[in-house]
Amino acid sequence: MKRRATLNDIAIRMNLTKVSISKALRDHPDISESTKKKVREIAEEIGYRPNLIARSLTSSRTSTLGVVVPKIAHNFFAHVVAGIQKYANARGYEIVLTVSDEDAELEKKHIEALVSMQVDGLLVSVSMQTKQTDVYKWVKDLQIPLVFFDRYIPGLDFNSVAIDDQRAAKDSVVELIKKGCKKIAHIGGYDHVIIGQQRRLGYEEALKKQGIDPDPQMIVLGGFGEAAGYNGFKELINRKVEMDALFAVTFPVALGAYVAMREIDSTLIDKITVLAFGDSGIRGIVPYPQYYVDQPGMEIGQMATEMLLKEINGEMKPVGHLEYIPTRFVKTGWDFPLLDF
């Protein structure tokens, strides 16, 4: 095995000390151009790469960001991570990615591990189960920059980036009403999960604004996944609710509802106009759901990273600022730009 080259290897060959080599390589003004040139040549020749671990120990910076997501194999979070990567890499940071799998305990462990790794900052989207905030208070004590994205914990003075769920829900449901839908049911998440609550509130607000009294019979709460959508739709049918439209809290919920419709009476699929939060991730061959709220994952990731780097560089303070990224109300259509990978 080739032992990895160190500063000293270059120093010996040049009859200098490692201090000078270190400076030369970092383009420090102390060193003459001719020396720098020579150093770079030899470094190249022997394949020298700085040991970032050693550098981090002295500089107390790792140029590394810790990320915690609830899931990675989900279209939305995959896009957020893509946005984080893009922004961070362009600025010389690498990403340590961890997945909590919606488990508050795992989330805590990952944050502790990332702090132990001395990441320069943290980007986290909390799991749906997270109620304890001890870890976050500990992170705050240590003054480690942290920015929440998508799912945040209010009241801890961390900055956050998210979409304005309540407003997006309200505006979209208003659009639906304007397009002629009169009886809009809602299959929602849970009220103890912030996005579930806000989307339900937005839905009710929209109805009221349009002079419709929200009917508790038309609302089913129960989760964010396919099963929740399936069970929710069956429950609406059990209750003999009449509807011409359905507002689903997430795309998987809409999907579950479609499965239920197909089971009950497949003509319902074209009779009920569905609005869901989140893109299916596939366009062009599926005309359902008819409308959706586009959640710009990339932009959320980029903005969160931008804010985090500002905190790291002392250009921004953690003051509990919540930055909203605008969403779009989209009709599922056939014309869209073709992507070439």
Added chain:
Amino acid sequence: MKRRATLNDIAIRMNLTKVSISKALRDHPDISESTKKKVREIAEEIGYRPNLIARSLTSSRTSTLGVVVPKIAHNFFAHVVAGIQKYANARGYEIVLTVSDEDAELEKKHIEALVSMQVDGLLVSVSMQTKQTDVYKWVKDLQIPLVFFDRYIPGLDFNSVAIDDQRAAKDSVVELIKKGCKKIAHIGGYDHVIIGQQRRLGYEEALKKQGIDPDPQMIVLGGFGEAAGYNGFKELINRKVEMDALFAVTFPVALGAYVAMREIDSTLIDKITVLAFGDSGIRGIVPYPQYYVDQPGMEIGQMATEMLLKEINGEMKPVGHLEYIPTRFVKTGWDFPLLDF
């Protein structure tokens, strides 16, 4: 700011040296149970967490794996990363995730950065443009364990995990023929990209096996994205090719083909049986493509990580072994287990 606690802080409080504290915390047999207990209590009390950077510098292990993927916001790679995470975390490793964006230069830079970070091993899926193998030879020289997944470079003696593209293509096309399809066109990738070549070869092999002579007119090569599918299908129509089935090299290619069909004559959508590599990632409301080859991303990620850890632990040698993960030929259907997030 609370300065982070170090071994020495505990040592001073206990009138011991940091060496003993280090041993106690690592449960070294040298230390008495009572001392260990006391050390752990104080560590807990003052919120001590080991500085992994310092530990890595002495132990020359980081418990960190470097990952390079061409894309992250793609269903398949997101699943691979999920599999890597799951397996690695369970064994005490963290993941540094990088994205090459299909750019060979970026891929190289990321690998260099990961090596500088002293990762214990590398998991990489090469970009489609990668032709230069210098970096990989350099990694080999340094004896850093590396396992390729999905997209590999043969001939460098690294182990790899992938699906058997040729065989999966062949078996699936044979199935299609058995189901009655007689004129199967193919929209393929490029021959210089290994998966493109293998899938085309499998397609031709299947036809021959079933006594059909492959017709070059029925094959269009041109990429792996939506645009390639769109243009490919138009080209087939230009050539006045008659077909009752289409084998698309990827799901996006199938999607692009569907867009073209809708433009040309939407009844084609039900007349042409489409087989694609890769799941749409959404089930239940889309009956298209009618068949697909399921690529088990999770399992690929897990197996690659398992092999990498074996190399790191000296239980496996890099000998150019290529491990195939089985795929499944699936009919797109309505019944599937409902996921609850």
Added chain:
DNA sequence: CTGAAAGCGCTTACAG
């Protein structure tokens, strides 16, 4: 423009 000294927080190997 170059270098000697000190240290980052930890572990390893050796001694008692």
Added chain:
DNA sequence: CTGAAAGCGCTTACAG
């Protein structure tokens, strides 16, 4: 069972 010594590869702060 406990500790003194040395060092991982680098950077910082100071001196010349």
